[in-house]
Amino acid sequence: xxxxxxxxxxxxxxxxxxxxxxxxxxxxxxxxxxxxxxxxxxxxxxxxxxxxxxxxxxxxxxxxxxxxxxxxxxxxxxxxxxxxxxxxxxxxxxxxxxxxxxxxxxxxxxxxxxxxxxxxxxxxxxxxxxxxxxxxxxxxxxxxxxxxxxxxxxxxxxxxxxxxxxxxxxxxxxxxxxxxxxxxxxxxxxxxxxxxxxxxxxxxxxxxxxxxxxxxxxxxxxxxxxxxxxxxxxxxxxxxxxxxxxxxxxxxxxxxxxxxxxxxxxxxxxxxxxxxxxxxxxxxxxxxxxxxxxxxxxxxxxxxxxxxxxxxxxxxxxxxx
Amino acid sequence: xxxxxxxxxxxxxxxxxxxxxxxxxxxxxxxxxxxxxxxxxxxxxxxxxxxxxxxxxxxxxxxxxxxxxxxxxxxxxxxxxxxxxxxxxxxxxxxxxxxxxxxxxxxxxxxxxxxxxxxxxxxxxxxxxxxxxxxxxxxxxxxxxxxxxxxxxxxxxxxxxxxxxxxxxxxxxxxxxxxxxxxxxxxxxxxxxxxxxxxxxxxxxxxxxxxxxxxxxxxxxxxxxxxxxxxxxxxxxxxxxxxxxxxxxxxxxxxxxxxxxxxxxxxxxxxxxxxxxxxxxxxxxxxxxxxxxxxxxxxxxxxxxxxxxxxxxxxxxxxxx
Numbered sequence: 001x002x003x004x005x006x007x008x009x010x011x012x013x014x015x016x017x018x019x020x021x022x023x024x025x026x027x028x029x030x031x032x033x034x035x036x037x038x039x040x041x042x043x044x045x046x047x048x049x050x051x052x053x054x055x056x057x058x059x060x061x062x063x064x065x066x067x068x069x070x071x072x073x074x075x076x077x078x079x080x081x082x083x084x085x086x087x088x089x090x091x092x093x094x095x096x097x098x099x100x101x102x103x104x105x106x107x108x109x110x111x112x113x114x115x116x117x118x119x120x121x122x123x124x125x126x127x128x129x130x131x132x133x134x135x136x137x138x139x140x141x142x143x144x145x146x147x148x149x150x151x152x153x154x155x156x157x158x159x160x161x162x163x164x165x166x167x168x169x170x171x172x173x174x175x176x177x178x179x180x181x182x183x184x185x186x187x188x189x190x191x192x193x194x195x196x197x198x199x200x201x202x203x204x205x206x207x208x209x210x211x212x213x214x215x216x217x218x219x220x221x222x223x224x225x226x227x228x229x230x231x232x233x234x235x236x237x238x239x240x241x242x243x244x245x246x247x248x249x250x251x252x253x254x255x256x257x258x259x260x261x262x263x264x265x266x267x268x269x270x271x272x273x274x275x276x277x278x279x280x281x282x283x284x285x286x287x288x289x290x291x292x293x294x295x296x297x298x299x300x301x302x303x304x305x306x307x308x309x310x311x312x313x314x315x316x317x318x319x320x321x
Numbered sequence: 322x323x324x325x326x327x328x329x330x331x332x333x334x335x336x337x338x339x340x341x342x343x344x345x346x347x348x349x350x351x352x353x354x355x356x357x358x359x360x361x362x363x364x365x366x367x368x369x370x371x372x373x374x375x376x377x378x379x380x381x382x383x384x385x386x387x388x389x390x391x392x393x394x395x396x397x398x399x400x401x402x403x404x405x406x407x408x409x410x411x412x413x414x415x416x417x418x419x420x421x422x423x424x425x426x427x428x429x430x431x432x433x434x435x436x437x438x439x440x441x442x443x444x445x446x447x448x449x450x451x452x453x454x455x456x457x458x459x460x461x462x463x464x465x466x467x468x469x470x471x472x473x474x475x476x477x478x479x480x481x482x483x484x485x486x487x488x489x490x491x492x493x494x495x496x497x498x499x500x501x502x503x504x505x506x507x508x509x510x511x512x513x514x515x516x517x518x519x520x521x522x523x524x525x526x527x528x529x530x531x532x533x534x535x536x537x538x539x540x541x542x543x544x545x546x547x548x549x550x551x552x553x554x555x556x557x558x559x560x561x562x563x564x565x566x567x568x569x570x571x572x573x574x575x576x577x578x579x580x581x582x583x584x585x586x587x588x589x590x591x592x593x594x595x596x597x598x599x600x601x602x603x604x605x606x607x608x609x610x611x612x613x614x615x616x617x618x619x620x621x622x623x624x625x626x627x628x629x630x631x632x633x634x635x636x637x638x639x640x641x642x
Contacts, residue, residue, distance in 0.1 A: 028349060028514035035513045057515070064512045169519035191385045192356045193349035194378070197518050198490035 001026070001201040005174075007208055008160075012176055016150035017158070022179040025186055026196050030134050030161035030173040034061045036185045037095070037130055037157060037175075042067045047093040051079050053284030053293070055104045055132060058097055069286035076246070078103075078110030081117045088125050096122055096129045100148050101136040102251025105284045105295040109249055112145055119152035134161035134173070135251035137217050140225040154178040162204055164252065165217050170200040224252065224299045230306050231298040238314030240321060245296075252299040255281070257292055258317060264294040267320060276312045322347070322522040326495075328529055329481075333497055337471035338479070343500040346507055347517050351455050351482035351494040355382045357506045358416070358451055358478060358496075363388045368414040372400050374605030374614070376425045376453060379418055390607035397567070399424075399431030402438045409446050417443055417450045421469050422457040423572025426605045426616040430570055433466055440473035455482035455494070456572035458538050461546040475499040483525055485573065486538050491521045545573065545620045551627050552619040559635030561642065566617075573620040576602070578613055579638060585615040588641060597633045 005021045012019040027033045034057065042048065044066035050058070052071035059069075070091045072079050079098065087093075096118065100110040110118070122129045131148040149158040154177075161173035175182065189195070207213060228248060235245055235256075244257045256278075258264060264280035271277060281293030301309060326342045333340040348354045355378070363369065365387035371379070373392035383390075391412045393400050400419065408414075417439065421431040431439070443450045452469040470479040475498075482494035496503065510516070528534055549569060556566055556577075566577045577599075579585060585601035592598060602614025622630060 028518075031512075032514040057512075060512045064509070167520070169523075171514065171516070171518040171520075188385070191352075191381045192513070193353040193492065195492070197349075197492040197521055199488070199492075199524070200518055200520060202490075203520070 001198055001205060004201050004205040004208075007205065008174055008176070012149075012158075016146055017153075017176060019176055020179075023176050023182055024174055025177075025182045025189065026172060026174050026201060027189070028173070028193070028196050029163055029168070029171045030132060030159045031057055031061065032189075032196075033157075033159040033173055033175040034058050034130070034132065035064075036188060037159070038062050038065045038067070039188060040181070040184065041094045041128070043094075047091040049084070049087060049091070049093040049096045049127075050286050051098060051103065052286065053105055053281060053290055054097065054286060055099050056283050058099075058132060059284075059286055062097075071286050074103075074106065074108050076108060078108055078114050079118065081114045081121075084118065085121055088121060088127065093127060096127055097132065098129065098148070099132045099135075101133055101145070102138065102248050102253070104135070104251070105253055105279070105281060106255040107246045107248025107251055107253045108255075109145065110148075115146070115148050116151055119148060119155060122152060122155050129156045130159060131156050132159045134159075134164050136160075137165050138221055138224060138252070139250035140221060140228065141249050149176060157181065165213070165220070166204060166207060170197075170203060172196060172200050172204060220299075221250075224250075227298045227301070227303065227306060228254070230303050231296065231310060234307050234310035235314075238310050240314075240318055242321065243317060252297055254296050254298060256294050256296060258294070259321060260292050262317075262320060263291045265291065267316060271313060271316055274312050274316065276309045276316075278313070322519055322526060325522050325526040325529075328526065329495055329497070333470075333479075337467055338474075338497060340497055341500075344497050344503055345495055346498075346503045346510065347493060347495045347522060348510070349494070349514070349517050350484055350489070350492045351453060351480045352378055352382065353510075354478075354480040354494055354496040355379050355451070355453065356385075357509060358480070359383050359386050359388070360509060361502070361505065362415045362449070364415075368412040370405070370408060370412070370414040370417045370448075371607050372419060372424065373607065374426055374602060374611055375418065375607060376420050377604050379420075379453060380605075380607055383418075392607050395424075395427065395429050397429060399429055399435050400439065402435045402442075405439065406442055409442060409448065414448060417448055418453065419450065419469070420453045420456075422454055422466070423459065423569050423574070425456070425572070426574055426600065426602060427576040428567045428569025428572055428574045429576075430466065431469075436467070436469050437472055440469060440476060443473060443476050450477045451480060452477050453480045455480075455485050457481075458486050459542055459545060459573070460571035461542060461549065462570050470497060478502065486534070486541070487525060487528060491518075491524060493517060493521050493525060541620075542571075545571075548619045548622070548624065548627060549575070551624050552617065552631060555628050555631035556635075559631050561635075561639055563642065564638060573618055575617050575619060577615050577617060579615070580642060581613050583638075583641060584612045586612065588637060592634060592637055595633050595637065597630045597637075599634070 009019040038061045042065035049070045149156040157177035246255045279295040281290040330340040359382045363386035370391045391408045470477040478498035600616040602611040
């Protein structure tokens with residue numbers, strides 16, 4: 001739907017990524033963006049370089065094309081950039097996949113220095129970066145960091161989504177990439193499903209055109225920040241000091257590490273019995289591990305539910321330490 | 322969206338195809354149904370048996386997986402069934418793909434006898450039939466023919482669509498197939514785009530639940546029948562006797578054959594200059610041919626536009642005979 005595509009190109013341009021309609025393809029959520037990239041770049045046995053842990057849905061899309069993984073651990077500033085070059089040399093990955101802002105599952109954000117360094121490596125070794133960025137607008141600090149795409153230009157395919165800023169049920173996202181790649185993806189998408197729902201595209205277009213989007217993002221930034229704060233305070237109050245967690249500066253998730261002998265998967269059915277749920281972390285690790293980790297969502301529950309849920313979960317963890 | 326899936330299963334059951342929710346997968350239009358089937362069944366070089374001509378979008382989906390084609394010509398009762406068995410034996414196709422009702426592009430409908438015979442062959446040689454059926458509800462005779470699926474059961478995957486009976490812009494369709502296949506497709510679809518738009522599914526669910534669908538289908542059947550009649554009369558009046566056309570009993574299209582030395586593709590830019598458009602037929606032939614054919618749509622134009630368009634087109638054809 002050309003007017004929507006033009007709005008997306010204009011908004012990207014205003015934020016440091018000069019773009020035209022030819023750089024944009026509307027997709028059925030970010031997931032279809034990742035799928036189109038996986039289709040185009042991955043042959044069976046090809047390596048993808050990913051953060052450890054990383055977004056499960058991306059792993060599923062890459063797995064379908066029989067990818068293998070080079071994993072790089074993270075600290076509070078994102079991917080451990082010092083390990084990236086050696087791993088690129090050894091495994092020659094076809095893609096570098098990152099969720100640079102408020103990562104799913106950890107909530108970690110890659111620092112500006114590492115963004116620049118990752119782009120430099122990608123250009124030096126001629127490996128496209130996929131910057132999966134559904135949460136970037138939901139930042140709790142006053143300013144967002146410059147995107148990897150704004151540094152890397154055509155070396156980067158940005159995968160974006162309306163799911164976290166308007167509604168996941170509309171199932172719409174977009175990619176912003178080099179125009180030759182976008183033109184190819186458009187043909188592949190036509191074979192796959194002709195095009196994304198025109199009706200949903202109009203809904204989103206009207207929502208943006210009437211000026212609802214930015215105030216809405218402002219509102220969820222405020223709401224989610226307050227909920228993050230509440231969850232962090234509850235964790236401090238209710239969890240033993242052996243448990244560690246991240247302090248995300250945006251997004252929906254935080255990440256919790258139990259003592260290494262504990263299994264978040266084994267605790268899960270007991271937690272559900274007590275009516276508190278989380279996502280255990282091991283499936284987010286491309287090459288295994290992470291049995292003692294879990295992802296907590298702070299955006300969906302009420303303040304009272306956050307307090308109650310963290311209390312129950314803290315109690316459960318203490319009982320099993 | 323389970324309530325919509327249940328409605329689709331119930332409607333199929335009422336019409337001769339006993340179905341449960343496990344037989345149904347909601348897709349992004351019929352095109353994604355075809356794409357999922359192509360992904361699952363076609364390896365490079367595999368044959369698909371198709372009518373000649375057949376739906377271009379299906380060819381594009383199969384081409385993506387590097388299919389080859391066995392084509393079988395049609396007469397007014399559909400695929401020439403006597404040729405099917407020998408072609409199955411010679412090429413061992415992985416799929417039989419048919420648009421049995423008011424075919425795109427020809428408007429031809431397969432007879433009941435041939436439906437039964439095709440199912441018998443499919444079962445005998447263990448080759449799934451894909452019955453792409455977006456137009457079946459738009460029949461101009463009082464009763465619809467029993468579907469191929471109602472004869473073939475689990476030997477048939479029916480591909481359906483809301484595009485022709487509610488709106489193409491909602492981009493929703495569904496498949497009705499064996500539950501093991503549907504369960505597999507569901508996983509593949511999850512990798513591809515998680516799920517189809519919940520919002521659009523609710524729109525359709527409410528449309529059906531409030532009883533709007535069947536009266537709407539009744540209305541378009543009446544409208545399109547009148548337009549088909551108008552176009553057939555205009556063709557009789559305006560076209561030379563050397564030109565042949567089909568007389569569809571439903572759907573949106575009729576099919577026109579010019580004398581064999583003429584090229585519908587070459588005439589096309591001249592027709593567009595005179596502001597009358599058609600789709601030239603050659604791309605619908607999987608293995609080439611059909612240069613003298615064209616597809617006409619009668620559902621979209623007004624009565625006056627049909628008269629005017631056919632007059633201009635008839636004049637153009639006469640000038641180039």
